[in-house]
Amino acid sequence: MLNTPQEKQIFIQYLMKAFYDFCQYDSLQSDDFLNFLKENPNKQFSFLIEKMTYDKKDDKYGIITLKLEARPSDLEFRLKSPSAYGGPKTEHYFDRIDLKIKAAKEWVERHPPKERESRIQTQQKLETLGLAFKKLIAVNCPLDHTKLNILSHEVTTYFKQQYRKAKEYLAVFMQELTHEILPPGKKSKEIKKELYQIEREMMSNKRPERITIRQIDIKEKKYYEANITTPVDTQRTISSAKKDEIGIANWLKSNNYVYSDAFELLNQRETYRSASIVPHELIYRSTAKVKSGGFTEKLVSETTRRNLVEYIIPELTKQQYKKNPNADPIKINFEMLTLISPIVKILEKFLDPDKTQFETIRDAFNYCNGIKNFSVMIGEQHHSVEFNGIYHNYGVNRGRGYSLEEKMQNAKAFIQVLDRSKTILGDSPVEYFSLLEGENEKSILNKIGEKNKILKYKYREISLNAFADHNKLLSLHTRYLNEQLSPSEEKEYFSLRSAFLKHNAKIAKMKKNISQVEEIVSKLYYQLAKGRISKFKKI
Numbered sequence: 001m002l003n004t005p006q007e008k009q010i011f012i013q014y015l016m017k018a019f020y021d022f023c024q025y026d027s028l029q030s031d032d033f034l035n036f037l038k039e040n041p042n043k044q045f046s047f048l049i050e051k052m053t054y055d056k057k058d059d060k061y062g063i064i065t066l067k068l069e070a071r072p073s074d075l076e077f078r079l080k081s082p083s084a085y086g087g088p089k090t091e092h093y094f095d096r097i098d099l100k101i102k103a104a105k106e107w108v109e110r111h112p113p114k115e116r117e118s119r120i121q122t123q124q125k126l127e128t129l130g131l132a133f134k135k136l137i138a139v140n141c142p143l144d145h146t147k148l149n150i151l152s153h154e155v156t157t158y159f160k161q162q163y164r165k166a167k168e169y170l171a172v173f174m175q176e177l178t179h180e181i182l183p184p185g186k187k188s189k190e191i192k193k194e195l196y197q198i199e200r201e202m203m204s205n206k207r208p209e210r211i212t213i214r215q216i217d218i219k220e221k222k223y224y225e226a227n228i229t230t231p232v233d234t235q236r237t238i239s240s241a242k243k244d245e246i247g248i249a250n251w252l253k254s255n256n257y258v259y260s261d262a263f264e265l266l267n268q269r270e271t272y273r274s275a276s277i278v279p280h281e282l283i284y285r286s287t288a289k290v291k292s293g294g295f296t297e298k299l300v301s302e303t304t305r306r307n308l309v310e311y312i313i314p315e316l317t318k319q320q321y322k323k324n325p326n327a328d329p330i331k332i333n334f335e336m337l338t339l340i341s342p343i344v345k346i347l348e349k350f351l352d353p354d355k356t357q358f359e360t361i362r363d364a365f366n367y368c369n370g371i372k373n374f375s376v377m378i379g380e381q382h383h384s385v386e387f388n389g390i391y392h393n394y395g396v397n398r399g400r401g402y403s404l405e406e407k408m409q410n411a412k413a414f415i416q417v418l419d420r421s422k423t424i425l426g427d428s429p430v431e432y433f434s435l436l437e438g439e440n441e442k443s444i445l446n447k448i449g450e451k452n453k454i455l456k457y458k459y460r461e462i463s464l465n466a467f468a469d470h471n472k473l474l475s476l477h478t479r480y481l482n483e484q485l486s487p488s489e490e491k492e493y494f495s496l497r498s499a500f501l502k503h504n505a506k507i508a509k510m511k512k513n514i515s516q517v518e519e520i521v522s523k524l525y526y527q528l529a530k531g532r533i534s535k536f537k538k539i
Helices: 005-022 030-039 046-051 090-110 116-140 153-181 188-203 281-285 288-323 346-351 353-371 404-425 431-437 439-463 470-481 487-510 514-537
Strands: 053-055 063-068 075-080 209-218 221-231 252-259 265-273 330-338 373-378 381-393
Touching (some): 005 030, 005 209, 005 221, 005 252, 030 053, 030 063, 090 116, 090 153, 090 188, 116 153, 153 188, 281 288, 281 353, 281 470, 288 330, 288 470, 288 487, 330 353, 353 373, 353 381, 353 439, 381 404, 404 514, 439 487, 439 514, 470 487
Parallel strands (some): 075 209, 330 381
Antiparallel strands (some): 053 063, 209 221, 221 252, 252 265, 373 381
């Protein structure tokens, strides 16, 4: 039952062709499409079609949804008609209300009233409350997708007006919800915090593998695209709302397939995407007291580095091992692009979470590129891994300007991408590769190589001095911010925090020359990039 990528691809092609044939009919409903498949059986997949179910939630937006129970993840197929709408929807507000109600009902289960009937009545009242506010939003501030499908100033104004009204209703809904379950002697602020934690747990449950299929029109020619988004951890995906713990939030593997108008496969790409490798909720939520001594930034930086070393590199190694189990070393060519906007103004830099994110990701990549060689356990065997990472960032908030650090990092990435392309393509007919052979280029590259040797030694020394209780400290710190620690846990937390800061001071001494060497390397890459760009302009 779709046990291999090849079987899954063939099934997707079958669904794709059937769907775009079906789109010619007037009715575009999920149940009608599933009946269409059953009435026009395919021998190879008839048993799968019989097991499929439908969800009509997005039918009116031109999106058919079919579901199939499978292992290790359930499958959800979303097939978009040529005129499908994928923008903001009224149902998004309803989903938010449903999550709040579900969290409140769970809270009642965890804090049951003495009388069983009271618990049931409270949960019934919560359901009624949710339905009442859904109706209010549906009547007074719905989002008309036929209007929102057009880009204009009037449409933007319309959306803002409807959104503002919906926010007001949701605020009142939250007050009513909190009041409904508020026990004597407890403040609504406390309840809201507890509900938020339950929501975060619920959003980190097992999620399905999603296959989205759509038509692309380019210069009067049709193409079809299938995007398969698979949770890296099929048992539990950390929600984007839980970016304050070890691990990669909302980490997904994305396979993209492009087909011709005859449904023949033309291209395939595999990438990974995630909310962030930085636990940046810690940056936003930490108080001035917690930030003392640079604790928050240091903890965030260390967690980011560990996420790259302990999660991303092992996962990529396993994927590469499946493709080539005889490779020694297993080579990981990894590239990350972010769109965060570090502030340029000096007075605002210390308050800027984007600056912290940018620097911690850059430093994590510098560390891993410096170490270069890792050992990853697959099964019961250690495998040698060579990591080659490229990180670049393009801030989307132009009001913040462009920092020199960002320009230097992107220049470095520019050179690394060119050199990686040259290595992969080999004896390629691409003309500009011949420009990368000058004596000045060789001289700069030799200097970079010399500096990298120094960095490898320094980073290796740091890697042998890891803080053993990091994960425990991070967990306690998150719970400390949520005011969930017992007196004994709080004592342990502050003890570990103090030990971590002392350990970090020791590491800072080891890093004494690293930042200076990294700065020299960045300048060399920047010099190299300027030279190459000037050459390319002459072609």
